[in-house]
Amino acid sequence: xxxxxEMRQRLAARQQGFTLEQPFYTDPAYxxxxxxxxxxxxxxxxxxDCEVPRPGAFFTLQVGDYPVIVVRDREGQIRAxxxxxxxxxxxxxxxxxxxxxRLVCPYHQWTYDLDGSLVFARQMGPDFDASAYxxxxxxxxxxxxxxxxxxxxxxxxxxxxxxxxxxxxAPHNLADTKxxxxxxxxxxxxxxxxWENNRECYHCAGNHPELCKTYPEAPGVTGVSGGADDPEIxxxxxxxxxxGLPSAFRMADDGHSRITxxxxxxxxVSYTMSGRPAVSKPLTDAIAADHIGAMLLFHYPTNWNHIxxxxxxxxxxxxIGPQETAVTTKWLVNREAVEGVDYDLxxxxxxxxxxxxxDRQIVEENAFGIRSPAYxxxxxxxxxxxxxxxxxxxxxxxxxxxxxxxxSPTLRVA
Amino acid sequence: xxxxTDAPTGSPYLHLDEMQPWxxxxxxxxCVWVTDEAPGVKTFAFRSDNQTWFRYKPGQFVTLELPVGExxxxxxxxxxxxxxRPFSISITAKAQADSIGTRWMFENLVPGMxxxxxxxxxxxxxxxxxxxxxxxxxxxxxxxxxxxxxxxxYDCAPMTDVSFVNCARRPDEIIxxxxxxxxxxxxxxxxxxxxxxxxxxxxxxxxxxxxLDLTRLALLVPDFADREVFCCGPEPFMRAVRVLLExxxxxxxxxxxxxxxxxPIEPVPAEIAEASDGLLPSEAPEVATTPVTFTLSGVEAxxxxxxxxxxxARASGVRIPxxxxxxxxGTCKVKASGPIEMNxxxxxxxxxxxxxxxxxxxxxxxxxxxxxx
Numbered sequence: 001x002x003x004x005x006e007m008r009q010r011l012a013a014r015q016q017g018f019t020l021e022q023p024f025y026t027d028p029a030y031x032x033x034x035x036x037x038x039x040x041x042x043x044x045x046x047x048x049d050c051e052v053p054r055p056g057a058f059f060t061l062q063v064g065d066y067p068v069i070v071v072r073d074r075e076g077q078i079r080a081x082x083x084x085x086x087x088x089x090x091x092x093x094x095x096x097x098x099x100x101x102r103l104v105c106p107y108h109q110w111t112y113d114l115d116g117s118l119v120f121a122r123q124m125g126p127d128f129d130a131s132a133y134x135x136x137x138x139x140x141x142x143x144x145x146x147x148x149x150x151x152x153x154x155x156x157x158x159x160x161x162x163x164x165x166x167x168x169x170a171p172h173n174l175a176d177t178k179x180x181x182x183x184x185x186x187x188x189x190x191x192x193x194x195w196e197n198n199r200e201c202y203h204c205a206g207n208h209p210e211l212c213k214t215y216p217e218a219p220g221v222t223g224v225s226g227g228a229d230d231p232e233i234x235x236x237x238x239x240x241x242x243x244g245l246p247s248a249f250r251m252a253d254d255g256h257s258r259i260t261x262x263x264x265x266x267x268x269v270s271y272t273m274s275g276r277p278a279v280s281k282p283l284t285d286a287i288a289a290d291h292i293g294a295m296l297l298f299h300y301p302t303n304w305n306h307i308x309x310x311x312x313x314x315x316x317x318x319x320i321g322p323q324e325t326a327v328t329t330k331w332l333v334n335r336e337a338v339e340g341v342d343y344d345l346x347x348x349x350x351x352x353x354x355x356x357x358x359d360r361q362i363v364e365e366n367a368f369g370i371r372s373p374a375y376x377x378x379x380x381x382x383x384x385x386x387x388x389x390x391x392x393x394x395x396x397x398x399x400x401x402x403x404x405x406x407x408s409p410t411l412r413v414a
Numbered sequence: 415x416x417x418x419t420d421a422p423t424g425s426p427y428l429h430l431d432e433m434q435p436w437x438x439x440x441x442x443x444x445c446v447w448v449t450d451e452a453p454g455v456k457t458f459a460f461r462s463d464n465q466t467w468f469r470y471k472p473g474q475f476v477t478l479e480l481p482v483g484e485x486x487x488x489x490x491x492x493x494x495x496x497x498x499r500p501f502s503i504s505i506t507a508k509a510q511a512d513s514i515g516t517r518w519m520f521e522n523l524v525p526g527m528x529x530x531x532x533x534x535x536x537x538x539x540x541x542x543x544x545x546x547x548x549x550x551x552x553x554x555x556x557x558x559x560x561x562x563x564x565x566x567x568y569d570c571a572p573m574t575d576v577s578f579v580n581c582a583r584r585p586d587e588i589i590x591x592x593x594x595x596x597x598x599x600x601x602x603x604x605x606x607x608x609x610x611x612x613x614x615x616x617x618x619x620x621x622x623x624x625x626l627d628l629t630r631l632a633l634l635v636p637d638f639a640d641r642e643v644f645c646c647g648p649e650p651f652m653r654a655v656r657v658l659l660e661x662x663x664x665x666x667x668x669x670x671x672x673x674x675x676x677x678p679i680e681p682v683p684a685e686i687a688e689a690s691d692g693l694l695p696s697e698a699p700e701v702a703t704t705p706v707t708f709t710l711s712g713v714e715a716x717x718x719x720x721x722x723x724x725x726x727a728r729a730s731g732v733r734i735p736x737x738x739x740x741x742x743x744g745t746c747k748v749k750a751s752g753p754i755e756m757n758x759x760x761x762x763x764x765x766x767x768x769x770x771x772x773x774x775x776x777x778x779x780x781x782x783x784x785x786x787x
Contacts, residue, residue, distance in 0.1 A: 056763045101744050101763045109737030109745050113760075120738045126435045126469070 003029040008403045011396050017389055018377040020396075025190040025370045031322035034191070035064040037402040038301055038395070042256070043141070043148045043158055045303035045316050046070050048332065049175040050145065051097065052078055056114060059097040063318060066151055068138055069093050069103065073114040080140035080149045081116050086133035103135070144169025145177065145332075146314075148299075161257055161299070168246045168259045168295060172307055173284040177332040180311070180339065181349050184328040187360045189367035191301065191319040192395060194327060197363050198304055198315075199223070199387035207362060211355045214268035214275050215294075221262045222296075223387035224251060236263040236293055243289050255394045257299040264293050270310050271351040277310040279343040281334040300394055311343075313352055323367055329356055428465050430500065436466040442528040443478075443503075451506055452589045455555060457494060458523055459504040460531075467500040472566035473539035473559040473644070473672070476503065479530040482518045486530075489515035492646070492672065493534060494558040494590075496565035503534075506589060508555040535740075538644070538672040539563065545642030545668070546575065549635055551655060553581040553647030557589050559672055560646060564604070568597050575603040577635040581626055581651070583611045585619055607634035626651075628658055639664055646672035649720070704779040708732045708787045717779045723750065724774035727787060734774045734787050741776035748774050752783035 007030060010021055023030050044063060047070060051059050058071035060083055067083035069092065085092050085105040092105045092112065102119065103112040111120035116135040121128065139155040141148045143162045146169070150156070187194055197203065201222040204212055220227035226249040227233035240247035240261050247261035268275030269290050282288070287309055295307040306313045316328040331349055339345055369375060380389045443460035451457050462468070475492040491505035509516040523529070540548060540563050550560040557580050567574045582588045588608055598606045608621045609630060622630055631638060639662065645655050652671045659669060703716035706726050715730035717723070724746055727734045736746040741758035749770050756767075756777040774785070 054763075054765065056765075099763060099765065101761050101766070102742070104737070104743050104745060109743055111738060111743035111761075120740070120743050122737055123438075125440075126437050 003027075003033060004403050004406060007033055008400065011400045011403070014396060015377060017380050017382070019196075019380070020192070020392060021377055022370055022375050025193060025367065026322055028322045031190070031319070033399075033403075035319065037399055037406075039064055039151070039319065040066070041150070041152045041156075041402070042301055043150045043156065043161065043299070044301070045299060045314075046080065046140075046147045046149045047316070048145055048177070048179070048314070048330065049078060049142055049147060050177045050332065050335070051179060052147075054099065056101050057097075057099045058093060058103070060093050060095065061318065063149075063151060066138075067091055068149060068151075069135075070140065070147055070149070071103065071114055078140060078142045078147055079114070079116065080138035080147075081112075081135040082138055084136070085110055086118065086135065087121065092135070142175075144172070145174025146303075160252065164250055164252060164257065165259050165297060165299075168250075168261075168297070169307070171245055171284070171287055172295070172312065173286065174307070174312060174332060176335055177283060177312070178335045178337075179330045180333040180337070180343065181331045181345060182328065183349075183353065183356070184326055185356055185360055186320065187325050187327055187363045188323055189325060189363035190323055191317055191325045192392070193363050193366050193370075194317055194325045194359075195301070195391050196388045197359055197366070198298075199391045200381075200385045202381055202384035203362060207358045208355050210273065210351045211271065213273060214264045214271050214351070216263070216265055219384045219386065223384070224255075224258060224390045225386055227260070227262070232263060237261065240292050243287070243292065245287065245292060247295075254398075255300075255390060257297070259295065259297045261295045262293050263291075267291075270308050271306065271313070272347055273350060278348040279310040279333050279337050281337040281342045282309050283307075283311065283332070283334055300391065311348065325363075327356065327360075430467060433465055433467050435469040436462045438532045440464075441466060443531045445523050445525050445527045445529070446502060447525055448523065452508075452587050455506060455508045455587075455589055456520060457504050457506040458519060459495070459502050460529075461502045463528060468495075468497065468503045468534070469500070470497050470503075470534035471536075471539035471541040472496055472563040473541075474534040474536040474562075475559075476505065476531050476533035476535075478505075478515070478519075479532070480515045480518050481529075482514055487515050487518075488532075492536075492538075492559040492562070494561045494565075496562055496569060498566050498569035506555065506558045506561070536672075538646070538670060540567075540642070540644065543642055543644075543670055547577075547637070547641045548574065549577045549579070549638050549641035549643045551579050551581075551643060551645045551647075553651040554583075554587070555589060556645075556647030556651070556672065558646075560644065561590050561593075563644065564594075564597060568601055572601050573603055574601070576601070577605050577607065577638070577641060579607040579609065579634050581609045581611075581647070585610050585614050585617065585621075605635075609634065626654065626658065628662055631658060631662075641668070643669045644671075645669065705782045706730075706779055707782075707784045709784055710787055717783075720778065722775055723748070723754070723772065723777045723779065723783070723785055726779075727774060727785070732787050736775050739775040741773050744773060746774040747771050749786040750774075750777065750783060752779065753781035754778065754783055755780050 046061055047059050052072040055072050055074045058069055060069050068080055069083045070080045072078050083091050083093055087108055087110045090105055090107040092103050112135050113119045116137055118130040118133045121130060139150040141158045143166050201217045204217050220230045220233055237247040249260040251258040270277045272278045292309050298304040302317050304315050312332040314330045318326045320326055329352060333343060337343055441462045441464045444463045445458060446461050447459045449457050475490050477488050477490045479486045479488055491507055493503050494506040495504040507516045509520045538559055552560045580588055594606055598604045609626060610623050613619055613623050622633060645652050703718055706715045706717050711732045713730050713732050715726050717726040724734055724736055734746050734748060737743045742761045744761035747762060750772045751770060754772055754777045756772050758773050758776050762773050
């Protein structure tokens with residue numbers, strides 16, 4: 001029995017409302033199937049438009065085995081390419097970010113234009129057809145200041161995601177921001193544990209003293225129940241929508257993304273120790289009102305976000321191995337905002353720096369315990385962990401579906 | 415003497431469609447003939463040593479590696495031959511007393527001798543700017559790319575409307591004059607004009623004399639405004655032409671000039687020397703050099719007129735990494751200050767330029783320059 005059969009059987013036998021069996025969190029072979037079935041097929045959050053502000057600006061990322069370049073071309077369009085030279089495969093861009101008129105492979109200086117076409121390859125002989133050796137493109141979409149990529153040969157239609165989240169993001173003008181601070185932490189746990197932890201605030205009271213000054217523990221805020229039956233949330237939506245800000249809870253039909261605007265505690269307007277704004281220049285002058293709370297967006301499997309009036313915090317999840325996950329956090333502020341004048345960096349990043357580190361410990365302890373031979377799946381809280389259950393359901397559903405497709409002889413490539 | 419049977423032994427005669435194009439890193443060039451064109455001007459013709467043919471655009475150039483001393487020198491010459499006669503190529507060069515590479519060729523290059531060459535390359539060709547009517551304007555040996563294009567038109571599109579003007583100091587210095595007159599007798603659309611600076615004392619001259627100005631231009635080519643202009647000659651000449659055309663309201667989109675600021679080019683002594691001939695005495699450049707300081711290496715160098723920063727660096731032992739040498743890949747990006755003219759091909763961003771960077775391969779000092787290399 002190969003690993004795919006084994007996974008399929010375990011998924012079929014899975015007890016609803018319970019955590020997954022141990023190998024889903026630990027087994028390298030399962031991890032490889034996760035990469036193939038989820039990460040190499042879904043739309044992944046790569047970074048922000050504001051990280052490639054000018055033609056020639058690029059950043060790179062690594063998704064499993066795939067190094068990828070995201071670059072803004074001469075016409076201003078954001079494009080993504082496989083970061084592998086068509087000559088002998090070397091990485092063309094080794095820097096995390098930079099600006100370059102052309103993409104030049106450091107090995108033999110094969111030179112690619114910003115649209116991926118090969119424009120120069122030294123002394124390749126008269127029969128060399130440069131047009132056959134452009135950089136391979138990666139599907140790339142920009143929406144509301146977010147850049148998504150898909151490594152799939154035939155990417156899923158991005159249209160429904162765009163239609164859902166664009167109206168919510170548009171008023172925040174995130175394409176015109178700047179990254180005030182960025183951190184990447186490595187959490188020694190499976191990527192699904194990172195997500196499971198994110199998808200509930202059941203753990204917040206005992207672990208996140210800084211975050212809990214401003215962020216509500218109410219299950220309706222973090223979870224996927226919507227929250228319309230909570231009068232405070234309903235009032236918040238009415239308040240925000242009256243300001244022209246789409247706010248009501250929306251979730252994609254297949255559950256891979258959710259967007260909604262949630263109130264913060266009491267008078268808080270930002271994730272600071274005081275609850276007061278961290279940045280005196282709001283993200284955009286178009287939203288002058290206070291108390292718009294936090295817009296919460298998740299998009300499986302790569303990102304969750306908190307978008308406030310004064311800044312936005314975005315999170316990118318990238319698996320490194322079966323028991324290692326990189327989480328990159330970016331604090332976006334108004335492009336004109338000046339550190340030390342319009343914001344104090346320590347104040348801006350304090351709450352989420354602490355919260356991230358607390359979450360890292362939680363995930364690592366979780367992973368420790370799961371590695372125990374004594375581990376067996378446990379039940380989620382029906383009150384608090386609806387969001388976790390929904391995430392695990394999403395994962396199990398697409399995995400079961402894709403493993404079945406893979407098994408179908410009509411779909412199997414000879 | 416070279417004979418047809420000198421082809422590599424055992425290799426049968428090949429038809430064009432059976433032959434591979436010349437490959438500059440596999441095959442050298444073999445000189446097949448040398449002829450005098452005008453005082454101090456010779457044409458050198460080459461074939462490949464391996465039964466290949468030459469694929470190029472009329473107007474392109476080759477770079478020859480000439481074994482002048484211990485270190486070979488690289489010299490770039492536009493081709494005077496036409497790609498419609500693809501079995502050989504020719505260059506036509508003018509040598510002055512102070513030229514090095516061209517002087518070496520004049521004294522040493524004879525039929526049967528082989529030299530290494532790179533190319534053909536360059537974007538100065540009517541291929542890239544098709545038009546109904548052309549105006550080929552040249553001075554001195556700047557006639558060579560024009561001759562290549564005209565010979566190509568004669569072979570392939572002989573009814574083309576071309577106004578061909580060459581400026582020279584004296585009538586006997588007009589290169590290809592008799593061939594041009596022959597072509598004019600067979601190409602109904604070719605109108606020929608020569609402008610000489612000095613009226614000769616010992617022969618009659620019926621053409622205009624003096625330096626090119628708007629009056630003479632209108633006289634030689636009344637409808638120049640409606641033509642696609644290709645211009646080649648010493649830099650002061652081309653600069654004067656640009657000023658003239660701009661002043662006349664000419665659409666500069668229709669103007670193209672041979673620029674030795676791009677390409678894998680070492681300076682062309684013929685061009686430098688010729689410039690000092692004084693086609694336009696008031697604007698003749700000094701053959702004098704421009705100081706270039708390489709700050710990281712602590713080297714004080716001198717750039718010859720037309721020599722790029724990269725060439726100057728190489729000549730003085732300063733290493734700047736470079737790959738395409740066409741202003742395209744950006745490998746030779748360096749910080750530099752001082753009066754610099756750069757003709758890049760998209761290999762550098764405006765922001766980099768604003769930050770004081772240049773591409774060394776396609777940047778020429780226009781005065782004292784300091785380079786971080």
